Amino acid sequence: GAGVSQSPSNKVTEKGKDVELRCDPISGHTALYWYRQSLGQGLEFLIYFQGNSAPDKSGLPSDRFSAERTGGSVSTLTIQRTQQEDSAVYLCASSPNTRDYSNQPQHFGDGTRLSIL
Amino acid sequence: AQTVTQSQPEMSVQEAETVTLSCTYDTSESNYYLFWYKQPPSRQMILVIRQEAYKQQNATENRFSVNFQKAAKSFSLKISDSQLGDTAMYFCAAKETSGSRLTFGEGTQLTVNP
16 A cells, blocks of 8 residues: 555453554654543653664563564554553654655655554 | 644634644754644545755745744644635644654644635
8 A cells, every 4th residue: 555554453452461453554664653642631652663773662661561673664553561651652753765764754644543442 | 752732622613714723842952843634524644744854944844834943843834725625634743853753643633714
């Protein structure tokens, strides 16, 4: 597809379970971002991948959260031992690889709505 | 560190009229980028307009324009000839040149009434 693809669209799980959220960025985009949007809130940065560089994990809220990006393309965000406060929409974005990549806008997926019972 | 503040949680406007959404920000860097994103109920974040801080000229995109006041650290969005499809949550965001992340404001829910 032409845009950022995220799956699943919705996920309901029980407290304590692990979940995996997937992001497939736009082809050719080397920068990939994960954000969390709690109900009625703005977006909170979680993690950033750029090419083969070490990811910027400074936004991850706890060690229960981790993310990886295999082959410089698809990324998976994993939340272990989920808690109710993890309920939110998780948005993924990508941006192109240009010399001045910081100037490039981020293109967002539709997000995964995660609900922890 | 940078912060972005949107002080208007909700706004409404009549179709075909003009509305301005406010945004203020704070950053320690001299060069940065500012964005307005629109989020309709479908959840997808859609880029509306962007401004580079070193450019004095205000950005425009069709019915959307910004009033960028660098000294005041203000970045408001003006929507002219409002349309029903403009109804959405609008987020102001900032990105420092040296950083990787977008910092978002709390959002303004805009409703365009027929």
